[in-house]
Amino acid sequence: MKTDYFIRCYKEGDEIQINDHFNEIFNEKRSLQEWEWKFKRSPVSDLNLIIVAEAAGKIVGHYASIPMILHCMGERIMVVQPVDTFVHPDYRGTKVLVEMSRRHEDVYLERGYIGGFGFPNRQAYVVGKRILKYADLFKLSELSYRLNLRQSFKYRFKHLPASLEKTIQKASSKYYSISLSRQQHELGVIDGYTFDQCVDDLWNRVCGHFPILCVRDLPYLRWRYLSVPSKEYHVVAVGKGEEVNGYLVYTIREMEETVEGVIVDCLWEDDAALRALVMAALGRLSEEGVDYALFRVNKATALYEVITELGFSGEGNRAEVPVVYYFAKSHAALENAVRDPSLWYFTYGDSDGI
Structure with a gap:
């Protein structure tokens, strides 16, 4: 392992090398516009949270976070979410990673952040637990809801003709759609809703109903779901009169065998x-x-009870997603709260993974 490197903070223009290495190492095709959206355009963006390792004028390591603002029992708390960590193959080993993480911690403490939360994949979880002091908070369970019979027929009848498969999908989707439309609710769906001042009013009314969650005000929602390049999100809202009583965001992804609504x-x-x-x-x-709707939820919350009552289930052996944390600075309320998973509300959208 090479050791001819030094650790420093981000400087303007680093994003070109950072993004090139990210795409190469993670086999992605992220554009610079998406990097800028993620790290520069957030309402709470902080480029000081990007740390790199440099050797001979080249970036060989990257340890960065995006800011998160937690609403914790009436208090707004600044934390970070580590993302896009990588080390060039020539410099792999714990030394570069640990040195970048220590510099990163020094920076975020100086800037008023108290610690971090994350939603790591399997590899990042193992490294984080072993080297970066990650502690387990809880796991998000991925529940599913069947929306047509195509996959059931494919499982039971091998070599199903594509034309018949399509017919089954259309016919059963129509059946499910009609069945779902017959559900009666007091609140009406707001057609064509895009986030406006009403969602700020909603946030101010309901944030106290959730002991701990990420701030979901108008600037954040517009940035997170309406301005991201190369991804499309759909918003559903319900309300009565001029009032918005709730919103839901979903995206559709086409997998090799299925179409999922997340x-x-x-x-x-x-x-x-x-x-x-x-x-x-x-x-x-x-x-x-769509074949299945997916919803990641914390089993310890009342949300899980409502969602499963509506028909979502954990069948299919879908993987649970770990939520981890690390506090570099003492905070009594959060340190007590990590003992009770029912206090926390995190969603798929709180991570950077979709």
Whole structure:
């Protein structure tokens, strides 16, 4: 392993090398525009949280975070979420990673952050637990809801003709869509909703209903779901009169064998709004020919009970996603809260993975 490197903070123009290495190491095709959206355009962006290792004028390591603002029992707390960590193959080993993480910690403490939360993949989880002092908070369970019978027929009848498979998908999707549309709710779906001042009003009304969650105000939501390059999100909102009583965000991804509708974010005023949102989203996903709707939830919360009552299940051996944390500075409320998973509300959209 080479040792001819030094650790420094980000400087303007580093993003070209950072993004090139990211795409090469993670086999991605992320554009510079998406890097800029992620690290520069957030309402709380902080480029000081990007640390690199440099050798002979080349970036050989990267340890960065994006800021997160937690609403914790009425208090706003600044934390970070580590993302896109990599080390060039010639410099792999724990030394570069540890030195970058220590510099990163020094910087974020100086800037008022108290620690970090993350949603690591398997490899990052193992490294984080072994080297970076990650502690387990809980796991997000991925629940699914079947929206047509195509996959069932494919499983039971091998070599199903493509034309018949398509017919089964269309016919069963239509059946599910009609069935879902018959559900009666007090709140109406707001057609063509895009985030406006009403969602700030919703946030101010309901943030106290959730002991701990990431801030979901208007600037954040517009940045996270309406301005991201190369990704498309769909918003469902319900309300009565001029008031928005809840929103839900989903995206559709086409896998090799299935089409999945992923619910990435949701905020609601009461159970009636939550049920109306989920059923409206399921109806739309069914109309678009989606095979399954997916929802990542914390089993310790009341949300899990409502979602499973509506028909979501954990069948299919879908992987659970670990949520981890690390505190570099003492904070009594958070240190007590990590002992009780039911206090926390995280969604797929709180991570940078979708």
